[in-house]
Amino acid sequence: MNFLPHLEAICSQVEGALACCVMGTNGLPVEQHRVARGDIDLEGLWVEYSSLFGQIERAGEAMHGGGLTELAIHTDRVTTLVRIVTPEYFLALALAPDGNVGKGRFALRVTAPRLLSELA
Amino acid sequence: MNFLPHLEAICSQVEGALACCVMGTNGLPVEQHRVARGDIDLEGLWVEYSSLFGQIERAGEAMHGGGLTELAIHTDRVTTLVRIVTPEYFLALALAPDGNVGKGRFALRVTAPRLLSELA
Numbered sequence: 001m002n003f004l005p006h007l008e009a010i011c012s013q014v015e016g017a018l019a020c021c022v023m024g025t026n027g028l029p030v031e032q033h034r035v036a037r038g039d040i041d042l043e044g045l046w047v048e049y050s051s052l053f054g055q056i057e058r059a060g061e062a063m064h065g066g067g068l069t070e071l072a073i074h075t076d077r078v079t080t081l082v083r084i085v086t087p088e089y090f091l092a093l094a095l096a097p098d099g100n101v102g103k104g105r106f107a108l109r110v111t112a113p114r115l116l117s118e119l120a
Numbered sequence: 121m122n123f124l125p126h127l128e129a130i131c132s133q134v135e136g137a138l139a140c141c142v143m144g145t146n147g148l149p150v151e152q153h154r155v156a157r158g159d160i161d162l163e164g165l166w167v168e169y170s171s172l173f174g175q176i177e178r179a180g181e182a183m184h185g186g187g188l189t190e191l192a193i194h195t196d197r198v199t200t201l202v203r204i205v206t207p208e209y210f211l212a213l214a215l216a217p218d219g220n221v222g223k224g225r226f227a228l229r230v231t232a233p234r235l236l237s238e239l240a
Contacts, residue, residue, distance in 0.1 A: 041183035048179035052172050056193060059168035063161035066196025073176060076186025102222060 001118050007033035010091075010107045016099020018078065021046060021092050022085075022115065025053055030089065040078055042094050049073060049080060050090070070108075072101065083108035089119050121238050127153035130211075130227045136219020138198065141166060141212050142205075142235065145173055150209065160198050162214045169193060169200060170210070190228075192221065203228035209239050 003022045011017040011033055019042050021032035027047040034042075049071070056068045071082040079095040081104045091112055093104050123142045131137040131153055139162050141152035147167040154162075169191070176188045191202040199215040201224045211232055213224050 039184050041185075044183040045179055045185055048175070048183070052175060055168070055172060056195070059165055060195045060197075063164040063168070064159050065161075065165055065198045068193070068195055070192070070194035072190070072192035073188070074190035075176070075180045075188055077180075078185045101225075105221075 003031040003115065003118065004033060006111050006114060007031065010093060010104075010111055011035045013107050014093065014095065014100055014104045016079075016096040017104070018042065018094040018096060018099075020094070022119075023047075023050060023090055023092060025050055025084070025088055025090055027051065040094075042078070045078070045080060045094075046092050049082065049092070053084075053090075070105065072105075079104075081105060081108055083112050085112045085115055086119055089115070091115070123151040123235065123238070124153060126231050126234060127151065130213060130224075130231055131155045133227050134213065134215065134220055134224045136199075136216040137224070138162065138214040138216060138219075140214070142239075143167075143170060143210055143212060145170055145204070145208055145210055147171065160214075162198070165198070165200060165214075166212050169202065169212070173204075173210075190225065192225075199224075201225055201228055203232050205232045205235055206239055209235075211235070 007020040019034040022030040027050045073080045081093045083091045127140040138156045139154040142150040147170045193200045201213045203211045
């Protein structure tokens with residue numbers, strides 16, 4: 001189980017990348033790669049954001065919207081892109097607010113299936 | 121207070137638009153425009169999603185990420201783009217899963233300041 005090359009590849013491809021991680025949807029960290037250090041507690045944000053997934057899943061089910069596949073949360077100081085890989089694991093990418101969101105979504109989308117065999 | 125022309129303009133500009141609304145961050149609907157009818161309860165989704173804002177705001181504050189500006193939630197059947205207009209109101213755009221996310225974000229970003237004078 002070596003996710004680091006995947007996380008490094010994502011960060012090197014996407015303008016404005018700050019960090020990337022594989023994390024459990026229960027909030028337990030698996031692996032992360034940080035490009036930039038700063039005062040934002042990215043790991044803390046990822047844990048907090050992972051606590052939203054259950055609510056979004058329940059809303060999707062109740063309102064016939066289907067299951068959660070991706071999430072993007074933009075705050076004043078960081079953009080967080082999330083891609084659900086399996087019901088147990090997700091990929092997250094932290095970007096500077098002017099980072100390349102389109103390329104970030106693309107990088108997570110193509111990387112997610114490559115992690116599947118290692119997470120199964 | 122006539123938001124409908126703005127909501128209609130957003131839907132007509134963005135490929136895959138299903139509906140657009142102005143809503144209170146407390147979950148109370150202000151105005152909406154629907155392009156397509158379907159079995160997804162979009163208004164219910166918007167209300168549920170608005171209940172996430174407080175958690176995201178508190179996480180951003182605690183982790184030094186700053187305030188929420190935008191949110192994108194992708195589920196199997198609908199993509200929901202949210203733009204916070206004021207602490208009391210937000211714009212939401214529902215798109216088909218293959219809708220144009222980039223153009224949707226742009227349309228919400230340029231429309232939000234135009235609603236400010238009417239929401240103040």
